[in-house]
Amino acid sequence: MPEHFIPARIERIDQVTPLIKVFLLRTDPRRFHSRAGQWLDLAIPQQGGEPCVGGYSVVSAPSGDGLLQLAVKYADHHPATYHLHTRARLGDQVFVTAGQGPFYFEPGMGREVVLLGAGIGVTPLISILRFIHAEVPEVRVHLVYSVASRREVLFPEELADLSHAPNIGVTLTVTRDAEDWLGHTGRISHRLLESLNLPREALYYYCGSREFIEDMTELLREWGIPEAQLCYEKWW
Structure with missing residues (x-):
């Protein structure tokens, strides 16, 4: 396995x-670090062959305890x-990189x-939302989250709780x-x-x-949002 x-x-x-599993991983807090919104590579060892590698956004907020959370949608x-x-x-060993990418x-x-998210694309946005709630309550944030079905809403109870914070708004659309x-x-x-009265001067992720x-x-x-305020990441 490469050193990184x-x-x-x-x-x-x-x-x-029905389609999403959440994985809690424990790794070395002295080596792992990630900014809110970043993704990582995860490698799964394969007996007698090259490891399987996939890129996944970290859905947890950054912490110094070596714990991180991934939400992964099924794909065959x-x-x-x-x-x-x-x-x-439980107990399986995998390998991860530190957080990567300019989306944070x-x-x-x-x-x-x-924060504007659709489907499983909401994962890095939830990391940012959790981070703002925990660390920077002076920042105002609004998550607009689009899903095909209410059954596929990720962390619905937590999002409902977060929406009660004075600096946080959450809007779901099906x-x-x-x-x-x-x-x-x-x-x-x-x-x-426009119905949500979102600020035009905000950063739009x-x-x-x-x-x-x-x-x-x-x-x-x-809608008139300047290019400098648009923050997005391509997965392709």
Whole structure:
């Protein structure tokens, strides 16, 4: 295994939605570090062959205790993800890198933040939301989270609790299976953003599929948000 990979142990596995499992990993706090919103590479050793490697956003807020949390959506075409969902067990050893990428939030970057997420693309945004709640309550943040079905909302109880904080707003919108849903429906749109009275001077972080990234970039530009305030990351 390359030197930049750090051994980690699977401490907990939870099936939190029909398609998403959450993994709690413990690693060396002296070697592992990550900023809120970053992703890492996870390598799974394979007997007699090359390890399976996948990139996953850290969903937990940064901490100094060596614990980190990943939320992984099932996919049978991705070897590392398929292994995590079908074969990973408590106590298994995997390997992780430190946090990577320019998609992150730190104190001093802005006083207003808007997070726009679709599906499993919400994971780095939840890391940022948790970090702001825990460490920088002077920053105002609003999460707008689009899901196909209410059953696929990640951490619904926690998001409901966080929304009671004076500096935090959370808005959910359901795009498909919305028969039993009384909240917002449809994709994130100009109409929805305007109804929420979101600040135009905020940093806008967004993450999701290629289509979602392209749609949000166009939507926010049309809405008059300067390019310097757009923060997104391509997974492809």
